[in-house]
Amino acid sequence: MSEAVPYGIVVAFPVALAGFTVVAAVFDSVVGAGWSWRAAGGPLREAARLLVQQRRRTLLPDTLLLRAGVCGLLVAAVLAGVVLPLGERPVADPPVGVVWFNAMEVCVWGAIWLTGWGTNSCYPLVGGYRFVAQGLAYELPHMFALITVGLGAGSLRVGEVVAAQSGLWFVVWMPVAFAVYLVSAAAMAFWGPMDRPVGSDIAGGVRGELSGPDRLVFQVGRYALLVVAAAAAVPFFLGGGAGPVLPAWAWTAIKTAAVLAGLIWAAHRLPAVRMDRFTQVSWLVLIPASLLQLLVVAVVVL
Amino acid sequence: MTAAFWGLAVVSAASAVAVFVVDSMARATFALLTSLLAVGVAFLLIDLHYLGVLIILMMVMEMLIMAVFMIMFMMNPAGLTPMRMVHNTRIAGLVAGGVFVLLAAGALLTPWPRRRGRPPADPTHALGLSIMGPKMLVMMVIGVAILATMISTVVLATARGRYDPPPDRRTGEGER
Amino acid sequence: MGLSDWLTRQAARRPRPLVVTAPYGTRTRLRVERELARRGWPIADGPAGASLLVVCGIPGDALDKAIRTVWMDMSAPRALVELPHGTDPAQALDQAVVRLADAPAQRRDAAAHLARSRPSAPMPAGREHDGHDGHDEHGEHGGSPGGVPMAGRGPDRDGLALDRLHVPLGPILADWPSGLVVEATLQGDVIQRASIRLTPGFWNGPGPESGGGREGSANAADGHRDSADTAGEHEGDARGGGEAPFWDEPWLLASRGHRVTRGEAERRRAAAHLDSLGRLLAVAGWPAAAATARALRDRALAGASREDLMPEFGWFARRVGRSRLLRWMLRDLGVIGDEPPDTGGVGGGAGAPGTGGGAWLSGGGGVGDGGGRPGVGGGAGAGSSVASGVGVGVGVGGGAGSPGAGGGAGLSGRGGVGGGRFSGDVAARLDRWLVATGVALGALDDPSILQDDRGPRGPVGAQPSRALLAVLPGVLEGVELGAARLIVASLDPDTEQLGALRHV
Numbered sequence: 001m002s003e004a005v006p007y008g009i010v011v012a013f014p015v016a017l018a019g020f021t022v023v024a025a026v027f028d029s030v031v032g033a034g035w036s037w038r039a040a041g042g043p044l045r046e047a048a049r050l051l052v053q054q055r056r057r058t059l060l061p062d063t064l065l066l067r068a069g070v071c072g073l074l075v076a077a078v079l080a081g082v083v084l085p086l087g088e089r090p091v092a093d094p095p096v097g098v099v100w101f102n103a104m105e106v107c108v109w110g111a112i113w114l115t116g117w118g119t120n121s122c123y124p125l126v127g128g129y130r131f132v133a134q135g136l137a138y139e140l141p142h143m144f145a146l147i148t149v150g151l152g153a154g155s156l157r158v159g160e161v162v163a164a165q166s167g168l169w170f171v172v173w174m175p176v177a178f179a180v181y182l183v184s185a186a187a188m189a190f191w192g193p194m195d196r197p198v199g200s201d202i203a204g205g206v207r208g209e210l211s212g213p214d215r216l217v218f219q220v221g222r223y224a225l226l227v228v229a230a231a232a233a234v235p236f237f238l239g240g241g242a243g244p245v246l247p248a249w250a251w252t253a254i255k256t257a258a259v260l261a262g263l264i265w266a267a268h269r270l271p272a273v274r275m276d277r278f279t280q281v282s283w284l285v286l287i288p289a290s291l292l293q294l295l296v297v298a299v300v301v302l
Numbered sequence: 303m304t305a306a307f308w309g310l311a312v313v314s315a316a317s318a319v320a321v322f323v324v325d326s327m328a329r330a331t332f333a334l335l336t337s338l339l340a341v342g343v344a345f346l347l348i349d350l351h352y353l354g355v356l357i358i359l360m361m362v363m364e365m366l367i368m369a370v371f372m373i374m375f376m377m378n379p380a381g382l383t384p385m386r387m388v389h390n391t392r393i394a395g396l397v398a399g400g401v402f403v404l405l406a407a408g409a410l411l412t413p414w415p416r417r418r419g420r421p422p423a424d425p426t427h428a429l430g431l432s433i434m435g436p437k438m439l440v441m442m443v444i445g446v447a448i449l450a451t452m453i454s455t456v457v458l459a460t461a462r463g464r465y466d467p468p469p470d471r472r473t474g475e476g477e478r
Numbered sequence: 479m480g481l482s483d484w485l486t487r488q489a490a491r492r493p494r495p496l497v498v499t500a501p502y503g504t505r506t507r508l509r510v511e512r513e514l515a516r517r518g519w520p521i522a523d524g525p526a527g528a529s530l531l532v533v534c535g536i537p538g539d540a541l542d543k544a545i546r547t548v549w550m551d552m553s554a555p556r557a558l559v560e561l562p563h564g565t566d567p568a569q570a571l572d573q574a575v576v577r578l579a580d581a582p583a584q585r586r587d588a589a590a591h592l593a594r595s596r597p598s599a600p601m602p603a604g605r606e607h608d609g610h611d612g613h614d615e616h617g618e619h620g621g622s623p624g625g626v627p628m629a630g631r632g633p634d635r636d637g638l639a640l641d642r643l644h645v646p647l648g649p650i651l652a653d654w655p656s657g658l659v660v661e662a663t664l665q666g667d668v669i670q671r672a673s674i675r676l677t678p679g680f681w682n683g684p685g686p687e688s689g690g691g692r693e694g695s696a697n698a699a700d701g702h703r704d705s706a707d708t709a710g711e712h713e714g715d716a717r718g719g720g721e722a723p724f725w726d727e728p729w730l731l732a733s734r735g736h737r738v739t740r741g742e743a744e745r746r747r748a749a750a751h752l753d754s755l756g757r758l759l760a761v762a763g764w765p766a767a768a769a770t771a772r773a774l775r776d777r778a779l780a781g782a783s784r785e786d787l788m789p790e791f792g793w794f795a796r797r798v799g800r801s802r803l804l805r806w807m808l809r810d811l812g813v814i815g816d817e818p819p820d821t822g823g824v825g826g827g828a829g830a831p832g833t834g835g836g837a838w839l840s841g842g843g844g845v846g847d848g849g850g851r852p853g854v855g856g857g858a859g860a861g862s863s864v865a866s867g868v869g870v871g872v873g874v875g876g877g878a879g880s881p882g883a884g885g886g887a888g889l890s891g892r893g894g895v896g897g898g899r900f901s902g903d904v905a906a907r908l909d910r911w912l913v914a915t916g917v918a919l920g921a922l923d924d925p926s927i928l929q930d931d932r933g934p935r936g937p938v939g940a941q942p943s944r945a946l947l948a949v950l951p952g953v954l955e956g957v958e959l960g961a962a963r964l965i966v967a968s969l970d971p972d973t974e975q976l977g978a979l980r981h982v
Contacts, residue, residue: 034769039518042492049489049529052482054553054588056526065328095424096351103359109366110335117328122645126667126959132370139363193763193803200652201761201963203524211526211553271804272763276958283453291446
């Protein structure tokens with residue numbers, strides 16, 4: 001953190017994050033409309049609508065906590081993203097970048113719960129409740145997947161994790177950890193099959209009482225978080241910016257787009273997963289599986 | 303650095319006070335979380351990266367689990383009714399004052415050693431070695447064993463989960 | 479203001495509609511849904527996300543009140559689209575877009591909305607106030623802020639004392655049977671108790687409560703009238719202009735001597751099942767599959783041929799039927815058994831068993847009137863066998879309560895849900911719909927004359943939805959909110975059926 005960060009990266013990071021966020025929203029809209037490119041303008045019109053829309057007022061909201069939650073989602077997504085390399089190097093490369101990513105992504109729990117609580121309404125509260133339950137279900141296997149990565153690289157610094165994959169990408173010899181990571185990436189961004197915290201069955205869940213700018217910030221935060229979750233798979237499992245011919249940043253962008261597209265496609269391809277069913281599998285199957293993966297990697301490293 | 307430390311110290315202490323001043327459990331919970339996060343960031347200042355980030359990570363999770371219990375027992379979104387976050391003020395005040403005096407005295411009166419040499423490259427590594435030393439492998443095995451014990455205890459202890467049908471309905475009787 | 483006007487105009491071209499269906503508004507709803515799908519306007523998941531409130535049909539007073547409440551709380555820019563029977567949705571939606579794009583008018587609306595400064599009550603009903611205060615140990619507090627009493631406590635199923643919240647599910651909720659309200663007592667996200675009522679306009683009798691909802695609701699008290707009176711009210715209150723329940727129409731027409739071919743009836747049956755499937759899949763969080771089901775439904779209703787529909791339906795049925803994830807999520811939810819009726823309940827009557835014999839489920843017993851007097855449901859068995867060969871017996875609740883007290887009529891009676899049709903879990907019901915849709919689509923070209931009355935949900939004359947509603951509270955108890963939504967969607971009672979008594 002001490003060495004000087006190139007000015008370009010500091011500018012490129014928010015631009016890249018914003019660009020991918022818009023692309024994710026557009027692609028989601030297109031796939032959601034049955035691969036109709038007519039729907040590509042949807043997210044931008046929606047953003048316009050939310051910009052001019054009034055705020056919805058509920059009875060006795062806790063406005064301070066609500067705003068903290070809504071903004072917290074976007075802030076957590078950005079902070080989680082700063083340790084991810086945009087090519088050669090990230091905005092910040094702390095020695096514990098992997099844990100930092102994990103910590104920021106856990107901060108999302110707080111943001112979502114606050115949003116659900118603050119509106120003082122039943123469905124959002126249930127949505128917040130669901131997200132914490134979802135967090136407890138996915139977090140342990142997720143942590144083990146990240147620890148596997150750290151163990152394989154012998155470091156928690158994201159830059160060194162990437163360097164350790166110069167020979168063989170982690171996805172090749174840690175497939176279980178990668179699969180667990182993809183599941184938990186969807187879960188942390190309450191995305192795709194794991195979207196019950198904002199499910200339509202509880203009238204929009206956490207965001208059920210948000211309108212206008214509140215909803216806009218929330219939606220942007222959610223897509224940004226999805227982008228960051230997808231982008232993190234690249235340095236952790238897919239060799240970072242490594243690849244022939246093209247420069248590192250291009251490969252990072254291509255791989256991120258591929259993971260992102262996969263997550264968005266899966267979201268429309270699969271029915272939703274409820275935590276009252278998933279938690280048991282997560283604890284009884286995914287945790288042992290990721291522990292075994294950890295053991296295998298530990299043996300290989302030794 | 304010093305400014306950052308004092309800033310964090312003020313945030314930490316102020317939000318700790320807020321825990322007892324605010325009138326809703328949610329606010330109290332998140333004031334406490336803010337206080338602990340400031341402590342976590344203070345760890346980052348002394349280059350204990352791993353411990354600092356871990357404090358942030360664990361505290362967020364702990365506070366959220368606390369919040370779940372809170373809404374389990376108090377289904378009042380946004381804490382409709384203002385509540386006082388202090389009970390039994392006299393005795394609590396005495397105990398708190400006593401503990402504070404004790405800790406402050408300890409901090410002020412301890413003959414802190416002077417720094418010799420330079421901090422290690424990876425303080426967390428050094429700290430771990432000095433605490434656990436050669437017992438590292440044992441500790442790690444125990445860690446996994448504790449996790450396995452926790453999970454199996456939970457699995458064994460819950461004959462049925464919160465969402466499982468009650469035993470009398472499991473056979474598909476339909477109702478009642 | 480230039481920028482905000484421009485944004486308003488841009489946004490107006492892609493509004494987010496929230497669709498509310500009033501009694502006998504199904505035909506209009508289907509036209510609206512098809513039009514919205516054609517335009518690619520995504521449906522809002524709740525009032526906060528919506529900019530367009532589309533009302534299909536003519537709401538009765540209570541539903542109208544609910545709609546007004548939702549409308550009052552909706553944020554500008556917004557537009558209300560009311561579609562009485564027979565209006566052209568396309569034209570009305572075009573006009574709504576014009577209204578949404580009218581930035582000055584929307585600004586005035588927003589200012590007026592702010593001036594009213596009436597914050598919405600997110601939970602329309604009050605929280606339970608048990609007399610004692612649940613939060614004594616938390617120190618002092620100021621009674622009931624905002625006029626909303628604090629949540630009271632009740633014993634949890636695990637023996638813990640937890641707060642309870644009374645939340646009405648419906649009537650304005652996406653993918654929800656129109657006019658249905660489930661009064662749920664929640665502890666956390668688990669329904670501890672549930673009772674059912676319909677917004678008036680569908681059926682004018684006492685609130686159809688049964689199962690767990692024995693406490694009787696205010697609505698039921700309002701609705702108590704003599705049976706004869708109730709029947710009279712139906713005629714007077716038929717604001718739908720004599721609209722028949724849409725899904726049962728061919729069978730009702732046939733029963734009145736009209737010439738209806740079996741092919742036409744099967745077309746309606748297939749569409750009805752596809753509509754139910756669309757709802758269930760949407761609630762199950764699979765919007766893509768739901769959209770396919772609805773597109774198929776629209777094409778079937780528009781008169782597409784069998785050859786045209788079958789390949790895509792086959793593909794859809796395979797995808798949905800083979801989804802192991804969906805099966806895992808729907809398994810063991812809302813299990814309805816097929817045991818003989820339990821006659822030990824409050825209600826005395828029981829329907830006569832169906833001719834096929836065997837498959838039965840008790841409807842949950844009669845419910846008392848306001849004074850706690852049990853209404854005696856007289857079951858008039860209307861047994862007939864369905865295609866599957868399983869006997870279906872549906873007890874028509876005949877109100878036989880003591881006239882002086884105003885007996886709880888109709889729905890409070892014991893209704894048997896035909897075991898063959900609705901037994902099993904949510905996954906089983908999904909499968910049955912898939913199979914039945916395939917069979918119905920196969921018979922689209924059948925030119926023979928329709929002679930039976932086996933509608934999409936069972937014998938039309940016996941109003942199977944009545945029995946479905948009677949079962950509902952029982953299967954919703956102890957269930958998580960999302961699972962409860964799935965269970966309701968898997969039964970998908972047709973509330974229009976309940977008012978149809980006068981037609982047959």
